[in-house]
Amino acid sequence: MMPKFAGLFRFNGLLGLILMAIAPSLLAKESSWVLLVNQPDAKSILADDLVQIYMMRQRVWPSGEPIHVFRLPSRHPIHITFVKDQLDIExxxxxxxxSRLVFSGRGNPPRVVTTEGDMVRAVLSTPGAIGYVSYDLVRGIPDIYLRDIVR
Known part of the structure:
Protein backbone atom coordinates (compact mmCIF):
# COMPACT_ATOMS: atom_id res chain seq x y z
CA MET A 1 0.00 0.00 0.00
CA MET A 2 1.45 3.35 -1.01
CA PRO A 3 1.54 6.20 1.52
CA LYS A 4 -1.08 8.88 0.94
CA PHE A 5 1.65 11.38 0.08
CA ALA A 6 3.22 9.13 -2.59
CA GLY A 7 1.50 11.14 -5.32
CA LEU A 8 3.62 14.14 -4.35
CA PHE A 9 6.70 12.48 -5.78
CA ARG A 10 6.63 12.14 -9.55
CA PHE A 11 10.35 11.62 -10.02
CA ASN A 12 12.06 8.88 -11.99
CA GLY A 13 15.25 7.14 -11.05
CA LEU A 14 17.37 7.37 -7.94
CA LEU A 15 16.04 10.73 -6.72
CA GLY A 16 12.51 9.35 -6.59
CA LEU A 17 13.66 6.28 -4.63
CA ILE A 18 15.50 8.45 -2.13
CA LEU A 19 12.50 10.69 -1.62
CA MET A 20 10.19 7.72 -1.13
CA ALA A 21 12.63 6.27 1.42
CA ILE A 22 12.56 9.44 3.52
CA ALA A 23 8.87 10.22 2.96
CA PRO A 24 7.66 8.53 6.20
CA SER A 25 9.57 11.12 8.21
CA LEU A 26 7.48 13.80 6.50
CA LEU A 27 4.22 12.55 8.03
CA ALA A 28 4.29 15.05 10.87
CA LYS A 29 4.86 17.89 8.42
CA GLU A 30 1.96 16.72 6.29
CA SER A 31 -0.21 16.53 9.41
CA SER A 32 0.82 20.09 10.31
CA TRP A 33 2.40 19.22 13.67
CA VAL A 34 5.76 17.95 14.87
CA LEU A 35 6.80 16.08 18.00
CA LEU A 36 9.18 17.74 20.46
CA VAL A 37 11.12 15.60 22.95
CA ASN A 38 13.68 16.64 25.55
CA GLN A 39 15.23 13.20 25.99
CA PRO A 40 18.54 12.63 24.19
CA ASP A 41 18.25 8.82 24.33
CA ALA A 42 14.95 8.83 22.41
CA LYS A 43 16.13 9.22 18.80
CA SER A 44 12.68 8.30 17.50
CA ILE A 45 9.37 7.34 19.09
CA LEU A 46 7.29 4.31 18.20
CA ALA A 47 3.73 5.28 17.30
CA ASP A 48 2.36 2.77 19.83
CA ASP A 49 4.61 4.20 22.55
CA LEU A 50 3.36 7.70 21.77
CA VAL A 51 -0.22 6.53 22.31
CA GLN A 52 0.79 4.91 25.61
CA ILE A 53 2.58 8.11 26.69
CA TYR A 54 -0.43 10.34 25.96
CA MET A 55 -2.83 7.85 27.58
CA MET A 56 -0.52 8.21 30.62
CA ARG A 57 0.21 4.47 30.64
CA GLN A 58 3.93 4.84 29.92
CA ARG A 59 5.42 7.11 32.56
CA VAL A 60 9.17 6.64 32.16
CA TRP A 61 11.60 6.66 29.24
CA PRO A 62 13.63 3.48 28.57
CA SER A 63 16.48 5.21 30.45
CA GLY A 64 14.28 5.30 33.58
CA GLU A 65 13.83 9.08 33.49
CA PRO A 66 10.25 10.25 34.16
CA ILE A 67 8.23 11.43 31.16
CA HIS A 68 6.73 14.91 31.54
CA VAL A 69 3.80 15.10 29.13
CA PHE A 70 2.58 18.48 27.88
CA ARG A 71 -0.47 19.23 25.77
CA LEU A 72 -2.30 22.17 24.26
CA PRO A 73 -5.87 23.12 25.32
CA SER A 74 -8.63 20.75 24.18
CA ARG A 75 -10.04 23.12 21.57
CA HIS A 76 -6.68 24.11 20.07
CA PRO A 77 -6.60 23.09 16.37
CA ILE A 78 -3.15 21.49 16.67
CA HIS A 79 -4.27 19.46 19.70
CA ILE A 80 -7.34 18.22 17.82
CA THR A 81 -5.24 17.29 14.77
CA PHE A 82 -2.57 15.55 16.88
CA VAL A 83 -5.11 13.50 18.84
CA LYS A 84 -7.09 12.44 15.77
CA ASP A 85 -4.13 11.81 13.44
CA GLN A 86 -1.61 10.33 15.84
CA LEU A 87 -3.56 8.85 18.73
CA ASP A 88 -6.45 7.81 16.48
CA ILE A 89 -9.19 8.80 18.92
CA GLU A 90 -11.48 11.77 19.47
CA SER A 99 -10.58 12.03 33.94
CA ARG A 100 -10.73 8.34 34.90
CA LEU A 101 -7.03 8.48 35.82
CA VAL A 102 -7.60 11.43 38.14
CA PHE A 103 -10.81 10.12 39.74
CA SER A 104 -9.34 6.65 40.30
CA GLY A 105 -6.26 8.15 41.93
CA ARG A 106 -3.97 6.39 39.46
CA GLY A 107 -2.38 9.47 37.94
CA ASN A 108 -2.60 12.95 36.53
CA PRO A 109 -3.39 14.15 33.02
CA PRO A 110 -0.74 15.85 30.88
CA ARG A 111 0.09 19.42 31.83
CA VAL A 112 -1.79 21.97 29.74
CA VAL A 113 0.17 24.84 28.21
CA THR A 114 -1.81 27.75 26.85
CA THR A 115 0.08 28.48 23.62
CA GLU A 116 2.46 26.74 21.27
CA GLY A 117 5.18 29.15 22.40
CA ASP A 118 4.57 27.97 25.96
CA MET A 119 4.78 24.38 24.70
CA VAL A 120 8.18 24.98 23.14
CA ARG A 121 9.48 26.67 26.31
CA ALA A 122 8.07 23.91 28.55
CA VAL A 123 9.52 21.02 26.54
CA LEU A 124 12.91 22.62 25.97
CA SER A 125 13.30 23.55 29.64
CA THR A 126 12.05 20.26 31.16
CA PRO A 127 14.29 17.18 30.94
CA GLY A 128 12.23 14.15 29.92
CA ALA A 129 9.44 16.29 28.42
CA ILE A 130 7.34 15.56 25.35
CA GLY A 131 4.90 17.77 23.43
CA TYR A 132 3.78 18.82 19.96
CA VAL A 133 3.52 22.09 18.03
CA SER A 134 2.71 23.36 14.55
CA TYR A 135 5.24 22.35 11.95
CA ASP A 136 5.66 26.05 11.09
CA LEU A 137 6.89 26.72 14.64
CA VAL A 138 9.92 24.43 14.46
CA ARG A 139 12.08 26.90 12.58
CA GLY A 140 14.84 27.82 14.96
CA ILE A 141 14.30 24.86 17.29
CA PRO A 142 17.47 22.73 17.48
CA ASP A 143 17.08 19.36 15.71
CA ILE A 144 18.04 17.60 18.93
CA TYR A 145 14.46 18.20 20.15
CA LEU A 146 12.63 17.04 16.99
CA ARG A 147 11.64 13.38 16.70
CA ASP A 148 10.37 11.08 13.99
CA ILE A 149 7.52 8.73 14.77
CA VAL A 150 8.13 5.14 13.72
CA ARG A 151 5.09 3.16 12.70
Missing part, protein backbone atom coordinates in the same frame (compact mmCIF):
# COMPACT_ATOMS: atom_id res chain seq x y z
CA UNK A 91 -10.41 14.49 21.88
CA UNK A 92 -13.46 13.86 24.07
CA UNK A 93 -12.47 10.21 24.47
CA UNK A 94 -8.95 11.19 25.49
CA UNK A 95 -10.39 13.64 28.04
CA UNK A 96 -12.44 10.78 29.52
CA UNK A 97 -9.29 8.62 29.81
CA UNK A 98 -7.53 11.42 31.70
Missing amino acids: TEELERVW
Whole structure:
Protein backbone atom coordinates (compact mmCIF):
# COMPACT_ATOMS: atom_id res chain seq x y z
CA MET A 1 0.00 0.00 0.00
CA MET A 2 1.45 3.35 -1.01
CA PRO A 3 1.54 6.20 1.52
CA LYS A 4 -1.08 8.88 0.94
CA PHE A 5 1.65 11.38 0.08
CA ALA A 6 3.22 9.13 -2.59
CA GLY A 7 1.50 11.14 -5.32
CA LEU A 8 3.62 14.14 -4.35
CA PHE A 9 6.70 12.48 -5.78
CA ARG A 10 6.63 12.14 -9.55
CA PHE A 11 10.35 11.62 -10.02
CA ASN A 12 12.06 8.88 -11.99
CA GLY A 13 15.25 7.14 -11.05
CA LEU A 14 17.37 7.37 -7.94
CA LEU A 15 16.04 10.73 -6.72
CA GLY A 16 12.51 9.35 -6.59
CA LEU A 17 13.66 6.28 -4.63
CA ILE A 18 15.50 8.45 -2.13
CA LEU A 19 12.50 10.69 -1.62
CA MET A 20 10.19 7.72 -1.13
CA ALA A 21 12.63 6.27 1.42
CA ILE A 22 12.56 9.44 3.52
CA ALA A 23 8.87 10.22 2.96
CA PRO A 24 7.66 8.53 6.20
CA SER A 25 9.57 11.12 8.21
CA LEU A 26 7.48 13.80 6.50
CA LEU A 27 4.22 12.55 8.03
CA ALA A 28 4.29 15.05 10.87
CA LYS A 29 4.86 17.89 8.42
CA GLU A 30 1.96 16.72 6.29
CA SER A 31 -0.21 16.53 9.41
CA SER A 32 0.82 20.09 10.31
CA TRP A 33 2.40 19.22 13.67
CA VAL A 34 5.76 17.95 14.87
CA LEU A 35 6.80 16.08 18.00
CA LEU A 36 9.18 17.74 20.46
CA VAL A 37 11.12 15.60 22.95
CA ASN A 38 13.68 16.64 25.55
CA GLN A 39 15.23 13.20 25.99
CA PRO A 40 18.54 12.63 24.19
CA ASP A 41 18.25 8.82 24.33
CA ALA A 42 14.95 8.83 22.41
CA LYS A 43 16.13 9.22 18.80
CA SER A 44 12.68 8.30 17.50
CA ILE A 45 9.37 7.34 19.09
CA LEU A 46 7.29 4.31 18.20
CA ALA A 47 3.73 5.28 17.30
CA ASP A 48 2.36 2.77 19.83
CA ASP A 49 4.61 4.20 22.55
CA LEU A 50 3.36 7.70 21.77
CA VAL A 51 -0.22 6.53 22.31
CA GLN A 52 0.79 4.91 25.61
CA ILE A 53 2.58 8.11 26.69
CA TYR A 54 -0.43 10.34 25.96
CA MET A 55 -2.83 7.85 27.58
CA MET A 56 -0.52 8.21 30.62
CA ARG A 57 0.21 4.47 30.64
CA GLN A 58 3.93 4.84 29.92
CA ARG A 59 5.42 7.11 32.56
CA VAL A 60 9.17 6.64 32.16
CA TRP A 61 11.60 6.66 29.24
CA PRO A 62 13.63 3.48 28.57
CA SER A 63 16.48 5.21 30.45
CA GLY A 64 14.28 5.30 33.58
CA GLU A 65 13.83 9.08 33.49
CA PRO A 66 10.25 10.25 34.16
CA ILE A 67 8.23 11.43 31.16
CA HIS A 68 6.73 14.91 31.54
CA VAL A 69 3.80 15.10 29.13
CA PHE A 70 2.58 18.48 27.88
CA ARG A 71 -0.47 19.23 25.77
CA LEU A 72 -2.30 22.17 24.26
CA PRO A 73 -5.87 23.12 25.32
CA SER A 74 -8.63 20.75 24.18
CA ARG A 75 -10.04 23.12 21.57
CA HIS A 76 -6.68 24.11 20.07
CA PRO A 77 -6.60 23.09 16.37
CA ILE A 78 -3.15 21.49 16.67
CA HIS A 79 -4.27 19.46 19.70
CA ILE A 80 -7.34 18.22 17.82
CA THR A 81 -5.24 17.29 14.77
CA PHE A 82 -2.57 15.55 16.88
CA VAL A 83 -5.11 13.50 18.84
CA LYS A 84 -7.09 12.44 15.77
CA ASP A 85 -4.13 11.81 13.44
CA GLN A 86 -1.61 10.33 15.84
CA LEU A 87 -3.56 8.85 18.73
CA ASP A 88 -6.45 7.81 16.48
CA ILE A 89 -9.19 8.80 18.92
CA GLU A 90 -11.48 11.77 19.47
CA THR A 91 -10.41 14.49 21.88
CA GLU A 92 -13.46 13.86 24.07
CA GLU A 93 -12.47 10.21 24.47
CA LEU A 94 -8.95 11.19 25.49
CA GLU A 95 -10.39 13.64 28.04
CA ARG A 96 -12.44 10.78 29.52
CA VAL A 97 -9.29 8.62 29.81
CA TRP A 98 -7.53 11.42 31.70
CA SER A 99 -10.58 12.03 33.94
CA ARG A 100 -10.73 8.34 34.90
CA LEU A 101 -7.03 8.48 35.82
CA VAL A 102 -7.60 11.43 38.14
CA PHE A 103 -10.81 10.12 39.74
CA SER A 104 -9.34 6.65 40.30
CA GLY A 105 -6.26 8.15 41.93
CA ARG A 106 -3.97 6.39 39.46
CA GLY A 107 -2.38 9.47 37.94
CA ASN A 108 -2.60 12.95 36.53
CA PRO A 109 -3.39 14.15 33.02
CA PRO A 110 -0.74 15.85 30.88
CA ARG A 111 0.09 19.42 31.83
CA VAL A 112 -1.79 21.97 29.74
CA VAL A 113 0.17 24.84 28.21
CA THR A 114 -1.81 27.75 26.85
CA THR A 115 0.08 28.48 23.62
CA GLU A 116 2.46 26.74 21.27
CA GLY A 117 5.18 29.15 22.40
CA ASP A 118 4.57 27.97 25.96
CA MET A 119 4.78 24.38 24.70
CA VAL A 120 8.18 24.98 23.14
CA ARG A 121 9.48 26.67 26.31
CA ALA A 122 8.07 23.91 28.55
CA VAL A 123 9.52 21.02 26.54
CA LEU A 124 12.91 22.62 25.97
CA SER A 125 13.30 23.55 29.64
CA THR A 126 12.05 20.26 31.16
CA PRO A 127 14.29 17.18 30.94
CA GLY A 128 12.23 14.15 29.92
CA ALA A 129 9.44 16.29 28.42
CA ILE A 130 7.34 15.56 25.35
CA GLY A 131 4.90 17.77 23.43
CA TYR A 132 3.78 18.82 19.96
CA VAL A 133 3.52 22.09 18.03
CA SER A 134 2.71 23.36 14.55
CA TYR A 135 5.24 22.35 11.95
CA ASP A 136 5.66 26.05 11.09
CA LEU A 137 6.89 26.72 14.64
CA VAL A 138 9.92 24.43 14.46
CA ARG A 139 12.08 26.90 12.58
CA GLY A 140 14.84 27.82 14.96
CA ILE A 141 14.30 24.86 17.29
CA PRO A 142 17.47 22.73 17.48
CA ASP A 143 17.08 19.36 15.71
CA ILE A 144 18.04 17.60 18.93
CA TYR A 145 14.46 18.20 20.15
CA LEU A 146 12.63 17.04 16.99
CA ARG A 147 11.64 13.38 16.70
CA ASP A 148 10.37 11.08 13.99
CA ILE A 149 7.52 8.73 14.77
CA VAL A 150 8.13 5.14 13.72
CA ARG A 151 5.09 3.16 12.70
